[in-house]
Amino acid sequence: MTDQEKENLTINVRNEEIEEFIDTYLKENTPQHLNQLVVKLRTSRILVPASLNEEKKPVPCLLPGPENTFYFPLYTSKEHIPAKPRSELVLNLPFLAANHMVEQHIDQIDGIAINPFTQNLVFKRALIEQIAETNQETNRNMTDGMQHTVVCNCCGQPIPVYPSPEAAECMEVTKKWGYFSGKDGETHRFHICESCYDAWIATFAIAPEVTEDTELV
């Protein structure tokens, strides 16, 4: 894969339907219009400009609002991101991951601004918390009621797994961190669906080793 292709993969997010839903809601501020927008956002990926901190970890760039407020900007496509000032990098995230980040820092962030320079729809604290809460509930219900489904931690979509009829494969990672890590004694576990896996490994500096099973079953 060329560098150009890699960049496209990261930043080529299109959300035309969401942009329409935002326009509709901005024109006509009804709970129904907000709901159709939030439902669609839940399963979508968005873009967040970020810079690298001293530890070289990406940190989203917050937008200052009036009276010492700070908003977490997110964009439905690169066309909505202003050309200047150019951010160091642009993160491609599931909307729910961005919502979760904001919810974790709700005392420092006043809200989410979607396409702040073009559409500028603001989600306030109460809505952000409500979206986060519903998401946890959905995850709980899925583990209780749908034994054959796991949720992809990357995109938030359910993945039907064995022995369900529409079974798909996914990657399960369990890592018990040891003494020499910064997470001594913690066990981390997550699932990644096949399309998120493909997108993830495309960002690796060195591709995974692939061997083919030559035995015929």
Ligand SMILES: [Zn+2]
């Ligand atoms: Zn996924």
